[in-house]
Amino acid sequence: MTKDDALFQFLLRMGDNTLILGHRVSEWCGHSPVLEEDIALANTALDMIGQTQLWLGLAGEVEGNGRSADDLAFLRDAWDFRNVLLTELPNGDFGQTLMRQFLFDAFQSVMLNWLQDSSNTRIAEIAEKASKEVSYHLERSGDTVIGLGDGTEESHAKMQAALDYLWPYVGEMFDGDAVDAVLAKEGIAPDPAELRPEFDAIVGAVLAEATLTVPDSPFVHKGGRDGRMHTEHLGHLLTQMQWLQRAYPGATW
């Protein structure tokens, strides 16, 4: 694998994570339990779509075939997506959405923290910009996990159920492969396994305060970040997300 091949894959992973999760979160628009949360979720989704533009824009440049961020977002099929499975899971209830967001935000914050010192200055710049937004997302999703986890009996039970459901998808984010090895050697991106202790510290502190228990099952769902196997949910998401560009090819604002 050449460095550019690895770099392209890495940028797809970064961009697809924020694209797919951003789209998922946007599904809440107009449906949240209270107005404040509706706006907060829509803003979070917008931040992620904005970051997508940067990651996939750079991916298109690195690939060198003239594909824009929009082309990559709207004209690839499921098997070409490189997002981790966590990001494509259904929203479930509000608590499950926020638990998923918290787990992703915690990962993303330690990843972006590392990438700000990437030897690739373009990546470092994007990471620095995105990092500011993600710190805020993490603060917000963490606070909500604590508020609902350490809330009523019902909200606690729902958050524990969400954590039990989502936890087996956490491991994939730290499951490095040849792509990561090539980039780690060049100081471009980390071996994701190295990020795990910092993630565990952040997540452990919040979940403890939320009075929630990390499941001790070692099972890990994988297959998204290397495109080997996505869940059935991704295809359904793409039919809706890509509808306009598929039905009206080349449509612009």
Add this chain to the structure above:
Amino acid sequence: MTKDDALFQFLLRMGDNTLILGHRVSEWCGHSPVLEEDIALANTALDMIGQTQLWLGLAGEVEGNGRSADDLAFLRDAWDFRNVLLTELPNGDFGQTLMRQFLFDAFQSVMLNWLQDSSNTRIAEIAEKASKEVSYHLERSGDTVIGLGDGTEESHAKMQAALDYLWPYVGEMFDGDAVDAVLAKEGIAPDPAELRPEFDAIVGAVLAEATLTVPDSPFVHKGGRDGRMHTEHLGHLLTQMQWLQRAYPGATW
């Protein structure tokens, strides 16, 4: 409006009803409560898709622009569909699906009965073929409505709720307009209002045996058969139904 314009619209109405309801029913495939019902629903869906092929095939011929049944099914957007709203409503639970099927089957059986004597021989032929399938659908959905309506307290309550939800969509099937007037004059298709007494007789007998009560609200949801206003459900259905032809234009077996 020319006769051919009216005929095209009428054929779209017939074909879109069976296409959209057929697609909806196919969503049950692999998810029904028991294997027997799963297979029965899949067969019903297939019959309706088969009828669609005939109606939309003839529609394409009448239009004369070279559009095939597939083109009409997969390459029109929501505003060009002419199905009644009843057919695009979500499946809900098994009982709701069967109640929707029963109401449509009852309409379709009296419509096809009339159309077998249409002055347009192509239409009469399609009606004769489809009629055999629909008699069986009606018998089956009617029996299920009776079995569940006059069943346990819980199944009765669910069927009554389904009827209450679906009944306001019944009126649209009999709501004639200029298209119908043009065709009725030529003996090609009926003024649908004339079909209502026979429909009411069929439906009334089954619902009475099912111990269900017809809601006495006069409200009628309209807008599907003239394409003025579909529900939000149609767009979501189309994103999934049309995905393949939109993503891979011209794909064939």
